[in-house]
Amino acid sequence: MRLMTIEMKGVLLVLCVTWSSLLLPTHGTGNPPGHLEPLGSHMPPEEGVPMMGKFPSPWVFYEDFVKQSQPLVMRKVLLSGDIPAFQKWTDAYLSDIFGHVQVEVESGKKEDRENGSTWRMTLEKYISVYEKLNGYLVTDIPDSLKVDLTVPLTLQCGGFQNSLQTIIMWFSSGGTKSHLHNDNLDNINCVFDGTKELVLIDKKHADLIHANGWEEKEGYSRVNVDRVDMHEFPNLREVPWRKVVVNKGDCLFIPHRWFHQVHSLPGRNLALNFWFQHRMWYNTSECKDMDPYTAPPKPLVQFDFPNPIEEARSTLLESMEGKESVTKKDFYTLFGTDLKEYDEINECFEIIDEDKNNLLDWPELYKFDLDKMVKDYPVLFAGVDLELDEEEDEVGYDESDESDNSEPGENDFFNDKEQDLDSLEEQKDEEDFKKEMYYDKQKSNEFESETIDSFDGGIYIHHVKQEKVIVQVEKDSEKMKHEEL
Numbered sequence: 236m237r238l239m240t241i242e243m244k245g246v247l248l249v250l251c252v253t254w255s256s257l258l259l260p261t262h263g264t265g266n267p268p269g270h271l272e273p274l275g276s277h278m279p280p281e282e283g284v285p286m287m288g289k290f291p292s293p294w295v296f297y298e299d300f301v302k303q304s305q306p307l308v309m310r311k312v313l314l315s316g317d318i319p320a321f322q323k324w325t326d327a328y329l330s331d332i333f334g335h336v337q338v339e340v341e342s343g344k345k346e347d348r349e350n351g352s353t354w355r356m357t358l359e360k361y362i363s364v365y366e367k368l369n370g371y372l373v374t375d376i377p378d379s380l381k382v383d384l385t386v387p388l389t390l391q392c393g394g395f396q397n398s399l400q401t402i403i404m405w406f407s408s409g410g411t412k413s414h415l416h417n418d419n420l421d422n423i424n425c426v427f428d429g430t431k432e433l434v435l436i437d438k439k440h441a442d443l444i445h446a447n448g449w450e451e452k453e454g455y456s457r458v459n460v461d462r463v464d465m466h467e468f469p470n471l472r473e474v475p476w477r478k479v480v481v482n483k484g485d486c487l488f489i490p491h492r493w494f495h496q497v498h499s500l501p502g503r504n505l506a507l508n509f510w511f512q513h514r515m516w517y518n519t520s521e522c523k524d525m526d527p528y529t530a531p532p533k534p535l536v537q538f539d540f541p542n543p544i545e546e547a548r549s550t551l552l553e554s555m556e557g558k559e560s561v562t563k564k565d566f567y568t569l570f571g572t573d574l575k576e577y578d579e580i581n582e583c584f585e586i587i588d589e590d591k592n593n594l595l596d597w598p599e600l601y602k603f604d605l606d607k608m609v610k611d612y613p614v615l616f617a618g619v620d621l622e623l624d625e626e627e628d629e630v631g632y633d634e635s636d637e638s639d640n641s642e643p644g645e646n647d648f649f650n651d652k653e654q655d656l657d658s659l660e661e662q663k664d665e666e667d668f669k670k671e672m673y674y675d676k677q678k679s680n681e682f683e684s685e686t687i688d689s690f691d692g693g694i695y696i697h698h699v700k701q702e703k704v705i706v707q708v709e710k711d712s713e714k715m716k717h718e719e720l
Contacts, residue, residue: 267472270465274415274458274496275434277471280478284435286310290317290486292527293393297517300488301421306435306479307488312387313425314484317532320383321427321484324505326362334359338404339374342647345461346413348453354643361406369647371407376507380404384507385532389423392522394514394601399540403508409501415444416455417494419550420510425486429504433487434460435477436494444494446470460496512541512549515556516597547616548605561595570615579612 269277286308291300300307313321338361340354354370361372376384381402390396400420409429417438424431436444447468448457458468465472481487489495491513551569555561566584570576587595587603609616 267465267469269463269472271462274460274463274471275476275478276463277465278475281475282477284308284477284479288312290387290389293389293391293395293522294517294519294527296389296488297393297395297514301490301514302517304438304490304493306477306490306493308479308481309486309488311484312486313427317387318383318385318425320380320507321425323383324427326503330359330362333377333380334362336377336379338372338377340368340370340372340643342370342643344369344371344407344411346411348414348450348455364643365406366408368408368643370643371405371411373403373405376402376404381535384535386509386535386538387423387532388527388530390509390511391530391533392518392525392527394516394518394521395511396521396538397541398511398514398545399538400510400512400543400546401540402535403510405499405504405506405508407499407504409499409504411497411499411504412460413495413497414455415458415460415494415496416453417492418454418489418510419491419513419546421491421513422489423486423509423511424481424489425507425509426481426483427505427507428483429502429506430480430482430500431504431506432498432500433479433481433489434496435479435489436474438490438492438494440474440494441492443470443474456494512546513553514549515552516601518598518601542606544606544609547609548601551605552600555600559596561600563593566595576614579615583608583612583615 267277269275284306288310290309290312291307296307299305316322334357336358337355338358340356340361342352342354361368365372384402386396386399390399415434415436444456445451447470449455450457456468458464458471463471479487554569555565558565563581563584567580570580584595586608587599589599589602
């Protein structure tokens with residue numbers, strides 16, 4: 236009896252050990268993968284961010300990328316000189332020509348939307364201190380700087396030309412990091428100088444991102460991107476992600492509502508965001524007066540930035556994306572099924588339905604006067620700010636005012652010892668990064684290579700030779716009716 240008891244105890248001990256091993260993570264620390272490590276360390280990145288060596292035509296851009304919610308890397312597209320600012324905007328040029336312009340500067344190298352502060356100063360002042368400043372410039376592009384900017388072919392017709400919302404300038408000495416966040420606008424980010432690493436996460440994983448620590452109003456996550464607490468943010472363990480690196484001369488399309496986190500590597504970093512409203516329809520008729528494949532870039536000053544209330548149109552119609560037309564029943568759902576204002580909804584539908592076929596097509600949905608509709612039927616558009624249609628001054632752009640509103644304090648600059656330590660660490664990070672990337676000349680020659688990407692039934696062949704990038708797009712000729720070389 237005593238022997239059986241001992242044997243039973245042994246069996247129970249083995250069972251307990253086995254069961255405990257199933258419950259505990261397989262990592263020696265007992266923590267899930269990526270815990271207290273940089274964002275993206277929890278699993279290897281997915282493949283599949285397509286590349287091109289030119290700005291695509293508006294039609295290709297809409298059909299393959301905007302409509303499909305597909306990011307796109309456009310390699311070396313600024314080297315052609317299509318955007319004059321790419322060559323012009325040295326520190327000396329910006330300081331001499333636009334030094335009097337007022338700009339906004341965020342404190343700290345790491346974005347902090349809760350506790351961060353801002354300074355206003357002249358561009359000349361910023362350029363004189365930015366290399367040692369614990370901060371970065373982020374500002375709506377002032378009107379005076381627009382003279383050096385053009386709009387690439389991609390955004391010149393099809394409705395894109397009427398959808399530009401704003402252009403943001405980012406300028407720092409590198410080492411900056413953003414929150415994990417998303418935007419309601421589509422975004423083409425062009426790198427004028429420096430290198431940026433991005434974590435991209437498809438918007439279809441929104442439920443996982445929103446589950447822990449998501450600030451809905453501001454559109455960002457509270458997660459520490461340098462040390463992710465996988466216990467506080469457990470749903471991040473399941474989130475697939477993609478890694479994108481963009482260098483000087485590259486542009487990146489980030490689809491609206493895609494989550495992203497940006498890290499600018501050490502060194503001078505200058506970039507522009509072209510933000511434009513997300514479109515659910517490509518207006519072919521607006522491309523009749525231009526060649527949508529070979530048209531040269533147009534000066535930015537020729538484009539009118541739309542009334543900001545137009546962003547409300549995109550938000551309102553987003554749930555209808557993918558439909559050929561909108562029925563009256565669909566239209567009711569835009570305003571919530573519990574609304575009692577049936578007559579008002581019906582009147583709005585009748586006004587928009589110009590051909591009176593009881594269906595709203597996309598030309599009708601983009602044509603109606605939303606500003607007037609909001610004012611005539613305020614009960615239906617309670618969430619739309621009526622003040623959006625008023626002219627708003629750009630932030631801090633009274634160019635006659637050359638005085639700074641505030642000055643960085645001593646703590647906002649690195650002391651010599653800290654600067655030396657940071658420089659050594661940043662230099663090592665940069666050297667390790669270069670060894671990893673494709674432009675390590677011992678491993679590959681960036682001017683003599685060929686890569687092939689395929690997605691959504693298309694094959695994209697990238698030939699890079701003698702500093703010229705040629706992209707060949709092969710698609711179903713009957714469906715797409717285009718070929719780009």
